[in-house]
Amino acid sequence: MDETKIDNDARPITLTKEPANAELASVKRLLTLLDKTAKSSRTYGAANPVAQKFFQQLFEGLTAHLVTYSKLAFLVQRSELYFNGEMVYRSEQDSSHESVAFKLYADGIRELAFLEGLSAEDLSFFLDSLWDSFDSEEGDDDIVTRLWSKDLSTITIATAEEIVKASTDGDVFALPTAGMMEASESSLRDLLSQEQAKAKKEKRLEGDGSSPSGDKPGRFQSGHVGYDISETESAELTKEIEAESTRDNTTYLLDMLMAILASEKSPAILTKLLDLWGNVLDSLTAQGRWTELDSVLGLLHVTAEVRPDLHDDHKKQLAALLNNLGRLERVKMMETYLNKNPNATTEGLPAVLLSMTPAAVPALCTLLANLEAPAHQAIVAEALETLAKDQPDHVLRGLADRRPRYVKNLLAILLKWNNPRFADAVEKLVRYPDIQVRKEVVRAIGIFRLSGNGTKLVAFLHDAEESVRLATLKLLITGQYKTPFSAWSPLVSADTFKDRPLSEKRAVFLAMRATSGDEVIPFFESLFTEWSWTNRKKKEEFATLAAEALGKLATPAAFTALELGQKKGSAPVRQACIAALAQAQRQQLLKQAAS
């Protein structure tokens, strides 16, 4: 963190002379530190070590100041702070969001005071209040309401508006009630005489009224007694208040809406309510309240059964609500929440996703592509595995996406489906930029297409990444695939082929043997007899590998080729052919024995 930057933005006003007293100097220092601390907390978060260092300095400084002077009260004026009539702080940028002075000014605070006994918690709450209210224009709180709610005895404020209103001597209301109760004050005489007459009449009717002892005769008695509440009743209330304060707000509101849904008869209200449920689903989604969302969906799903009296229009509205559960905007909300809260609980999310219809697949694919946490991706992928199974087109289209992680996730889904018809789509990824994806593609082909034409697999042997090529060779060597030699020819005749590792070249030759059979013999045979002054060693290496492959092929044509090599090849080639022939003969014997 750049401490200098904060210093530059907020600095104490430079007075032309030394501060007149120690208190003033202390206030100047502390208010500068307050600004620094507030800014560092806002910029880097309160947990940042530098912010914490500033906070500690400020707290210690304030505590020391308050022990000496008991109070630090200052006035706010736009971008300046005043203490005892002297400007003690000025922000360089009048409208700087980061200036404490401006923040207080903007909320209409004229005076702020820290009082003795200020705790670190109080100070921290104050600093949080500055920015919490600043960052949430749509919220209900500002600094004033936050501090009030906390009811701190050590931080007090006076707002400009209150000061102005307190200076108002005039009355807010003139005679306020000129409604039905229009009787004039002059009618009070009539009122009195009528009431006196009534009283006399009542007295005559009732006989001579006696009065309770201690009171004058005729005293009015309301007849109400026993309006004290017992300790038990008081304790019950306390418990109820506690319960009301701690209950889960959202759950309570959902219960209320459910009660309305279960009970309401008015078609107009039901229409509004069902319309509102869309908003409710949005709110819960945006807040990541998955368990509540799941619970709501469960209830909505059974509403039509519970309320058979629902009008068709409402049933349609309900069905539309559930069908649109996975609409793009809502799924986007999920994405925003999940990416913002990578460690938040996902309990209930899988069930919510599975409540969606296949129509949500495109949106869920987008979600899968955009989610950052692997755990979240796994949840969405699992949902897609179910929802997209019968309509896999969108998943297949997604394979063209340039985000490897996403494509890998899609491949994983396809692998779980394990449908050979996806092989063609997967094979198209032969040139996908990401190595892991290409490897995964090879693995997928191996699963989707256990045997058959291996020509497209051979294309992967041109891959720049050795591991991809080896994975492909592993498949081709199995002998489950058939490939004409023409598919191999470009690979093995390329100049670059000779530079590949020996093990790979060996594997290629074995794969050629496994996929093309006798069709490769002319090529191998040519390697035995090929002679050149250049690359002699390499060519001998090829011929040796060819001999080995032919030995494993062990067909009559292979024998013939090896015998030729044994005669016409160079010394190392001849030796290789002898060894290969021996192996081929062993193999043949084994075959005969087996048959």
Added chain:
Amino acid sequence: MTDFKIKEAPATDEQARPILTHEKSLSQKIAHGSEAGDILDQQMVMLGIQLVTQLNVLIKTSRIYDPTNAALDNPVDAMLTLIKTMAHDQPVTLRLQNDFLFLGDSHLKVTAQQMAVATSVIDALNAWRIGGVSFSFTVESKDLRGFAALFVGLDPENKTIEDFRKEITVRGIAGIELEEERQLHVREGSGPVGKNGSETVGSTGPEGPRSTDPTPQRKMNAKNGYAKVARSVGTLTQSARERGTVSFKQAKRAIQNIVDLMMDDEATVLGLTTLRCHDQYTHNHSVNVSLLSIALANRAGYPKGELADLGLAALFHDMGKSTIPMEVLNKPGEFSDDDWVAMRNHPTEGVLSLSKLRGITNLPGRMAAASFEHHMNLDFSGYPKLTVPWTLSLTGRILTIADCYDAMTSSRVYRREPMSPSKVLNMMFSKSGKAFDAVLLKLFVNCVGIIPIGSLVMLETSELAVVLKPAVDKTNAERPFVKVITDPQGNSIDQGREVDLTEKDEAGDFRHSIIRLIDNTEYKLDTSRYFV
């Protein structure tokens, strides 16, 4: 709450006039000549920021062009539109005190984005040492042009505000007045600053020092607090109707202020609830219910912070009525069946409206409960009717009592004649444990008194008096504090004495007693005049 249908007396024009409203005639109902006279709602405050912006444009443009130049047309037109909108009944005043901008006495909150414009205006006014500029409804284009030309043409270094005024007069500029510079002053040496500023803040405005007697100031604060809450609820209801959005920031501050006032002097604040609802345009029923709920909840033991939450919830308990057409709400005659259906739906409508406006995760549960349950009754005899088990919340039970009490003592709510507070209390007692929570009802009586605040009584001296607050001593609950309003002959007394009916003479006998409780509604006497 049971719905009565008693035909009411036809309302005259005077009767139909709202007490607190947001229409242009607002200032007719408030005291003239007072600074608080220019009560302006939050929408006006928003317009105020626009006024600041346009004033800035006008001043800047006038620095470049002469008064008749067409370049001034737009800012002048914009200023005129704003002034004509805001200054219907009295001039609109833009004030500046220690760099804080006010429209009337309402603070204009300036955002960081608006600060550049505000700074420009503040600096310009400060240069002239001007504390405020008033524009009246009669101001014309030429006046604004002339004023702006003077503002930029005269040199504040060499001229005073008095010189400026003279020039305004000489040039025949009408409808614009300048106020002297004013300072916000926080009183020194009076201990910790109160959160609402009411204890220690003072003024060095032109009116000079105030009385040291805290009681009138306390009453004034209570009235200001009441008015502010009424304004905020009105603004929010209107905002919900027109824009489909609602933010409680303003209302929250106002309610917090009320909670402070309530804790300081419950009786004074509850005295304001005698300001009954006489017109559906007004919002004082909601404010009264909020105040009564806060008082009751306070007695029930709610912590301070939660009192504000409850008060805010109570303020919007009738939010569902915002979905009912004004023609129905203000229908002069009887409600039709359809009208009643709409009225009976308002608790549920309120929940739906609030849920939609705020979102389910951002709506306080108490607020929804206040709307949903306030007509349900403890025994579920009210509405809405539910087919599933439901537990009434404490908030709902509190609201049921507060709403019923205020509604039945009011004249227009639910088309009935008002009942005297004591009659209403009697009726409520008869339904204790059925419609109303018995324990809460007992606490409610503690708040408003066995002989409720606002009741009209006859003393044994034949003087008439109004109950100001319940007796502190519960054993003498039928001996409240009263204000004598007539002499024994029934002649009205201005500033009658306040009497504590528990006071005894040397012989140990009570000095004064109530001999008769009078139904003030029978005589159409509104006792709220003795509180407000």
